[in-house]
Every structure is written in structure tokens, then in C-alpha cells.
Amino acid sequence: EAQVTQNPRYLITVTGKKLTVTCSQNMNHEYMSWYRQDPGLGLRQIYYSMNVEVTDKGDVPEGYKVSRKEKRNFPLILESPSPNQTSLYFCASKRDARATNEKLFFGSGTQLSVL
Amino acid sequence: DAKTTQPTSMDCAEGRAANLPCNHSTISGNEYVYWYRQIHSQGPQYIIHGLKNNETNEMASLIITEDRKSSTLILPHATLRDTAVYYCIVRGSMNSGGYQKVTFGIGTKLQVIP
Numbered sequence: 001e002a003q004v005t006q007n008p009r010y011l012i013t014v015t016g017k018k019l020t021v022t023c024s025q026n027m028n029h030e031y032m033s034w035y036r037q038d039p040g041l042g043l044r045q046i047y048y049s050m051n052v053e054v055t056d057k058g059d060v061p062e063g064y065k066v067s068r069k070e071k072r073n074f075p076l077i078l079e080s081p082s083p084n085q086t087s088l089y090f091c092a093s094k095r096d097a098r099a100t101n102e103k104l105f106f107g108s109g110t111q112l113s114v115l
Numbered sequence: 116d117a118k119t120t121q122p123t124s125m126d127c128a129e130g131r132a133a134n135l136p137c138n139h140s141t142i143s144g145n146e147y148v149y150w151y152r153q154i155h156s157q158g159p160q161y162i163i164h165g166l167k168n169n170e171t172n173e174m175a176s177l178i179i180t181e182d183r184k185s186s187t188l189i190l191p192h193a194t195l196r197d198t199a200v201y202y203c204i205v206r207g208s209m210n211s212g213g214y215q216k217v218t219f220g221i222g223t224k225l226q227v228i229p
Contacts, residue, residue, distance in 0.1 A: 042202075100145065100206050106158030
């Protein structure tokens with residue numbers, strides 16, 4: 001089944017403890033992206049990747065890192081999490097990075113709480 | 116970036132058609148209109164998209180006005196499972212790297228009532 005898989009679904013951590021949220025897609029998609037969702041703010045893009053080894057900042061990249069060493073994986077790294085990074089996170093992918101006529105496939109989300 | 120405006124919330128009786136409006140008056144000629152929905156806190160789900168012509172698929176219909184400044188998503192026979200937040204999105208401007216931003220706003224919270 002074609003899908004975007006995020007892990008974990010729920011994560012509770014403490015301030016300053018490095019964590020990684022994994023994202024994997026099995027559709028050979030070029031484009032992958034991370035979003036965070038907060039009440040009243042909609043989905044805001046954190047980072048995106050047009051292809052392997054090509055990443056760029058979205059609207060709210062501060063405090064986050066990403067890597068794209070393989071086409072299928074796009075992990076989100078929080079080197080030193082802070083409480084303001086408590087949020088619902090979504091990974092998404094799209095087949096052709098530059099196509100305007102393609103839909104995004106989303107993962108099921110990761111609810112992160114930083115205490 | 117082309118922005119969209121949607122009502123914050125709407126109600127619809129079960130079995131009736133749900134018509135969700137979206138204004139996108141600054142849309143440019145080559146930008147598509149996309150609709151996604153998000154049920155509770157799940158990942159957004161693609162519904163439909165279109166450029167100029169009306170579109171229909173197994174989930175919904177999309178009506179785009181002739182001037183393309185607004186559109187309506189139609190769920191022909193709403194069920195309780197259609198209760199969700201619906202996002203109308205227009206592809207944003209392309210940057211030098213060829214990337215087109217996709218901006219999700221607050222969307223419309225559709226409540227289907229028994």
C-alpha cells in the first residue's frame with residue numbers, strides 16, 4: 001500500500017533531550033516535507049526536500065534539522081527541544097518535486113510534547 | 116502567494132449536499148486549486164483539484180468560477196464521516212529552485228449533523 005509512515009505517533013520528552021521523528025515513503029517520491037500544526041495557525045512548513053541531498057528551509061525552520069540521505073527517508077531532528085516545539089507534526093511527499101499538478105500524501109502525524 | 120479565504124465553520128444535515136466556498140481572488144493563470152480535508156488530528160487527505168474546468172471524482176465535485184477567483188467544493192451526500200476541517204489551497208509562487216509553496220490556512224470546520 002502506498003503510504004507515508006511517521007514514527008512515533010506520540011512522543012513525550014523533556015527540554016534539551018535530542019530526538020528524531022522518522023518519516024518514510026514507499027512511493028519513490030522526489031519531494032518530501034515537514035509541517036507542524038498548532039491551534040489557530042494551520043499547517044506551517046518547517047523544511048522540505050526536492051530530492052536526495054537537497055533540503056531547504058520552510059516558514060518555521062528554527063530549532064529543527066533534517067536530512068535526506070536516501071530518497072525514501074526524511075527524518076526530522078530536534079537537537080535541543082523546547083516547550084514551544086510542542087505540536088502536531090506531519091510529514092508529506094509528492095512524486096514530482098516541480099509538478100504543479102500533483103497531490104501531497106501525508107503521514108498520520110506525530111504528537112510531540114516537550115516538558 | 117495566492118491566498119485563500121474560507122468560512123471558519125459550517126453545518127450540514129446528513130444526506131444533504133455540503134457546499135464549501137473558497138475565495139482566491141489573487142490566483143494566477145497557471146495555479147491549481149486543491150482541496151484537502153483533515154479528520155480530527157489525522158494527516159490531511161487529498162480530495163480533488165482543478166485548474167479551470169469543473170472536476171468530479173468519487174469523493175466530491177469542484178466548481179471553479181469562470182474568472183477563477185472562487186471555487187466551491189461539493190460533497191453530494193454528506194455523511195457523519197465527512198465531519199472534518201476542509202482546506203482550500205492554491206499553489207503559491209515558485210522560488211528560484213523550482214519549488215512551489217503550499218500554504219494551509221485554518222480551513223473550514225464542517226460539522227455534519229444527524
